[in-house]
Amino acid sequence: MNGRKAFIRRRPLSSVLLLVVAVMVVLAWQYRVALQAFPSIISAYTAKEYCSCRYVMDNPAEYCAGYVKQWLPSTLSDDSTQKRVTASGMGRTSSALWKGQRQGCQLEP
Structure with missing residues (x-):
């Protein structure tokens, strides 16, 4: 037990940095599903909003x-003849197509 207290007392910055890294690892694990979906959100948002x-x-x-x-x-690609927009970002690509005046634009699967 005295060894840990001595380490913290001798290296307070290293101790705080180690604690911050541990907290970041725990948070990344808890939010891993949302973090995996994030790259797709960028291209989908860009295509649909454009x-x-x-x-x-x-x-x-x-x-x-x-x-x-x-x-x-x-990156953004606009095909005005078919009214289709394709956007790429963070390694993912999404497309949105204009369906009509009442339906508006819809992301393509």
Whole structure:
């Protein structure tokens, strides 16, 4: 028991850093499902929001590209003839298709 107290007393910064790392590992384990889904959310959000901005709200392409711009890098492809938007980000790709005036845009599976 005295060995642990001596370590903490001799290396307080290392002890705090070790405690922070342990807490981060526990939190990452608890939220592992949400963390795995996060990369898909980026591309899906970009595709769906751009599609809605462009084809439901009839805004110009430049405005919609600025509207969906995020801190994380993503690429955007707009097929205006089929009204299909494809977005890629964090290694995932999602597409949204304009279904009609009443249905709006829908993510494709």
